[in-house]
Amino acid sequence: VQLGDVVGIAVERSPALVIALLALMKCGAAYVPLDPAYPAERLEFMLADAGAKLLLASTPAALATTATVLAIDEALGQARSYSDQEPAALPDSQQVLYRPLPLKVLCGGEALPLELAGRLLARSQAVWNLYGPTETTIWSSAKQMNRADTEVTIGRPIANTQFYILDEHGRPTAPGTPGELCIAGDGVAIGYLNRPALTAEKFVANPFANQPGE
Known part of the structure; x- marks a missing residue:
C-alpha cells in the first residue's frame, strides 16, 4: 500500500x-x-x-x-x-474513535428534534448540533444546545470554514433573504473520485477567497 x-x-x-x-x-x-x-x-x-x-x-x-x-x-x-485533501478535518467517526472517553454528545446527519436535544442534555455534559454535507468532511458548522433554546439551528461555521448565502447569480443575499448555502474552507474535499465532470460542476473556485486555493 x-x-x-x-x-x-x-x-x-x-x-x-x-x-x-x-x-x-x-x-x-x-x-x-x-x-x-x-x-x-x-x-x-x-x-x-x-x-x-x-x-x-x-x-x-x-x-x-x-x-x-x-x-x-x-x-x-x-x-x-x-x-479528502490534506490538511483537512477528520470525519466525526474517526474523531470519536481516536479520542478518549467521556465525550460530549454530537448530533448530525438527520435534523435534531428539540425534544430529543432536551433529553440528551439531561443525560450528558453537553450537546452539539452539527451540520455539513459529506463533501465537507461530515460537518461544517456547530451549535451548542442549551436548555433555554426554543429552536434548533445549525449554529456557526467551524474553524477554517466559510459560509456564503448566494442567489442564483452567485451574489451574496441580503440578511433574511433565501439563497443557496455554499461552503468553503479546509474541510472541503478535492472532488468526487473518478467523476471529473461532476467535480467541475459542484466544486467551484471561491470568488470571495483572499488568496488562491481557499
Whole structure:
C-alpha cells in the first residue's frame, strides 16, 4: 500500500480496526468503510467505483461478500465517492474513535428534534448540533444546545470554514433573504473520485477567497 491507494475496510470495531486505519493514514492511503450487512451488489459497486486495490476484512464472510473515501446516495440509487485533501478535518467517526472517553454528545446527519436535544442534555455534559454535507468532511458548522433554546439551528461555521448565502447569480443575499448555502474552507474535499465532470460542476473556485486555493 502506498500514497494514493484506496483500500476497502470490512473490520468490526476492535483494536485491529484502529491499527488498520492509522496504518493507512501513515501510508497516505484512503479507505472505503464497508458494512458486510450491505447487499453484495452495493459492496461490489463501492469497491469498484472507488478503485480499491485491496480489501482488508476480519472474517471470511466479509471477504466472500465483498483516508477516507465515503459513498453518498444519489437520486438514481447509485453511490458516488469523494476524496479528502490534506490538511483537512477528520470525519466525526474517526474523531470519536481516536479520542478518549467521556465525550460530549454530537448530533448530525438527520435534523435534531428539540425534544430529543432536551433529553440528551439531561443525560450528558453537553450537546452539539452539527451540520455539513459529506463533501465537507461530515460537518461544517456547530451549535451548542442549551436548555433555554426554543429552536434548533445549525449554529456557526467551524474553524477554517466559510459560509456564503448566494442567489442564483452567485451574489451574496441580503440578511433574511433565501439563497443557496455554499461552503468553503479546509474541510472541503478535492472532488468526487473518478467523476471529473461532476467535480467541475459542484466544486467551484471561491470568488470571495483572499488568496488562491481557499
